[in-house]
Amino acid sequence: xxxxxxxxxxxxxxxxxxxxxxxxxxxxxxxxxxxxxxxxxxxxxxxxxxxxxxxxxxxxxxxxxxxxxxxxxxxxxxxxxxxxxxxxxxxxxxxxxxxxxxxxxxxxx
Amino acid sequence: xxxxxxxxxxxxxxxxxxxxxxxxxxxxxxxxxxxxxxxxxxxxxxxxxxxxxxxxxxxxxxxxxxxxxxxxxxxxxxxxxxxxxxxxxxxxxxxxxxxxxxxxxxxxxxxxxxxxxxxxxxxxxxxxxxxxxxxxxxxxxxxxxxxxxxxxxxxxxxxxxxxxxxxxxxxxxxxxxxxxxxxxxxxxxxxxxxxxxxxxxxxxxxxxxxxxxxxxxxxxxxxxxxxxxxxxxxxxxxxxxxxxxxxxxxxxxxxxxxxxxxxxxxxxxxxxxxxxxxxxxxxxx
Numbered sequence: 354x355x356x357x358x359x360x361x362x363x364x365x366x367x368x369x370x371x372x373x374x375x376x377x378x379x380x381x382x383x384x385x386x387x388x389x390x391x392x393x394x395x396x397x398x399x400x401x402x403x404x405x406x407x408x409x410x411x412x413x414x415x416x417x418x419x420x421x422x423x424x425x426x427x428x429x430x431x432x433x434x435x436x437x438x439x440x441x442x443x444x445x446x447x448x449x450x451x452x453x454x455x456x457x458x459x460x461x462x
Numbered sequence: 463x464x465x466x467x468x469x470x471x472x473x474x475x476x477x478x479x480x481x482x483x484x485x486x487x488x489x490x491x492x493x494x495x496x497x498x499x500x501x502x503x504x505x506x507x508x509x510x511x512x513x514x515x516x517x518x519x520x521x522x523x524x525x526x527x528x529x530x531x532x533x534x535x536x537x538x539x540x541x542x543x544x545x546x547x548x549x550x551x552x553x554x555x556x557x558x559x560x561x562x563x564x565x566x567x568x569x570x571x572x573x574x575x576x577x578x579x580x581x582x583x584x585x586x587x588x589x590x591x592x593x594x595x596x597x598x599x600x601x602x603x604x605x606x607x608x609x610x611x612x613x614x615x616x617x618x619x620x621x622x623x624x625x626x627x628x629x630x631x632x633x634x635x636x637x638x639x640x641x642x643x644x645x646x647x648x649x650x651x652x653x654x655x656x657x658x659x660x661x662x663x664x665x666x667x668x669x670x671x672x673x674x675x676x677x678x679x680x681x682x683x684x685x686x687x688x689x690x691x692x693x694x695x696x697x698x699x700x701x702x703x704x705x706x707x708x709x710x711x712x713x714x715x716x717x718x719x720x721x722x723x724x725x726x727x728x729x730x731x732x733x734x735x736x737x738x739x740x741x742x743x744x745x746x747x
Contacts, residue, residue: 357546363536381542425696426542 358382360455362443367462368435376407379428380445380453386421402427404446410439435459486672487522487681488529492741495535498630500739507736509637509645513668519738520681523672524746528693532745540622540691540743543615543698547623550616556607565604570627577621577628577740581729583640590644592725593621594700612720613706618698622689625742633686633740635732648730651723657714663731683708684735685728687744698743701728 363377380402387399401421407414414433433441438461445453492500502519505511521529535541551562551569566572580593591599597620598609610617637645652663666675667683674680689698702719705727709716717723 359545361536377536379536379542381545426539 356383358447358451358453360443360445360453362441362455362457364441364457364459366458367460369462371434371436373432373434374459375430375432376441376457377428377430378405378407378443378455379426380405381426382445382447384421384423384425384427388421400448402445402447404444405429406444407431407433408442408444409433409435410437414441437461487518488526490522490529492519492521492529492533494533494629498739500630500741501632502738502741504737507733509736510734513664514682514734517684517735517737518671518682519735519741520684520687520746521741521744523679523681528745528747532741538691538743538745539696540689540698540745541626543619543689543691544623544626544743547619550620551623556601556605558604558606560605562600569623573624573627575628575631577625577742578631578633579635581641581725581732582636585640590641590725590729592701592720592728593624594702594720595725597621597624613700613703615697618689618700621700622698622743625689625740628740629742630739633732633735633738635729635736637729637733637736641729644726645729645733647723648726648728651727652730655712656709657712659712661712663708663727682734683731684738685731686735686738687741687746689742690744690746693745693747701731 358381360380361378365374368374382402383400384402385397385400387396387401389397391397399421401419401423403419405415405417405419405427415429415431417429419427438459441457441459443455443457447453487503492502494500500519500521502521504517506514506517510517521532531537531539548569554561554564562569577593580596581590583589584591584596584599587599594610594612594617597617598612601607602609610620655662655665663683666680671680671682685701685704688701688704690704691697692699700719702724705724706716706719
């Protein structure tokens with residue numbers, strides 16, 4: 354179980370219809386690769402976030418498969434076209450079964 | 463805007479006197495979160511005007527991307543540690559059953575301006591205290607808790623939290639009065655050559671700032687941005703850890719973090735940056 358996992362999202366509160374907005378996301382997570390060994394030579398078990406998705410009003414915007422080589426506190430920045438007012442829903446899936454969610458509403462300017 | 467004119471004039475002057483240098487600090491302005499306007503290039507205070515013609519934050523010596531990271535808290539990895547420290551702030555520890563918040567309440571109110579004046583004289587203890595020393599004194603005396611390791615992660619992020627609420631305020635450490643003796647000691651250390659390479663702080667950070675030392679761009683070694691998130695080790699770095707690294711690089715046996723020598727050096731180096739904004743946690747490479 355990873356400690357101190359906290360999702361963060363930065364998205365504009367307002368957008369023009371059809372505007373491409375920049376979204377930044379970051380989740381604090383150790384992203385233990387499963388390749389390292391501790392002082393006694395035992396393998397430290399893998400514990401990463403293996404999937405990240407962003408949906409807008411139920412429609413998938415990005416769906417990312419994440420691998421062990423991704424570093425601590427994974428950060429994603431991407432552009433998304435906002436056709437109408439609605440909610441961005443961000444979901445991170447942890448190896449341990451935990452699911453972290455965050456929602457951001459965008460209004461029409 | 464006489465400030466900008468002065469900077470332009472200084473730049474021109476530097477260009478003439480330091481013709482060999484080909485990596486001048488970048489002219490740019492730092493506004494964090496489009497809200498906090500930072501002073502990153504200013505006139506030296508009276509105490510150090512003989513040593514420095516101008517006082518420049520290390521921010522100007524870093525690359526475009528690194529400078530941009532510091533301009534937005536979302537992009538500044540140091541702020542993740544600040545958030546963790548906010549949890550620490552509210553965590554009850556020690557036999558007295560207190561957290562930082564029990565006495566100090568909201569960190570943004572109670573700690574505003576604190577970073578800017580440390581290291582400073584503590585009348586009761588009769589010594590110059592760094593912020594780290596004060597945090598540990600508070601933990602031991604008031605919380606009855608174990609002290610934190612001087613350059614450890616928990617201490618670095620606590621200092622980063624306390625610094626973050628003073629960002630934009632000018633560094634203003636005292637150099638006279640009861641701290642005068644310590645300040646002189648720090649000055650002495652700053653100009654003392656150490657190690658097999660026989661380098662003092664001044665050899666790099668006063669005589670050669672703006673020049674390249676192999677692949678590194680020498681800054682003035684200002685500490686207004688500490689604790690610093692360094693891209694090379696992806697964590698917050700405290701002032702004394704940096705001092706230790708620098709002295710080690712002269713191939714000397716170093717003083718210990720938290721030692722009286724480094725406390726004196728921190729006071730002196732902080733005073734060289736009087737007038738710069740508190741930037742911690744800043745981003746450097």
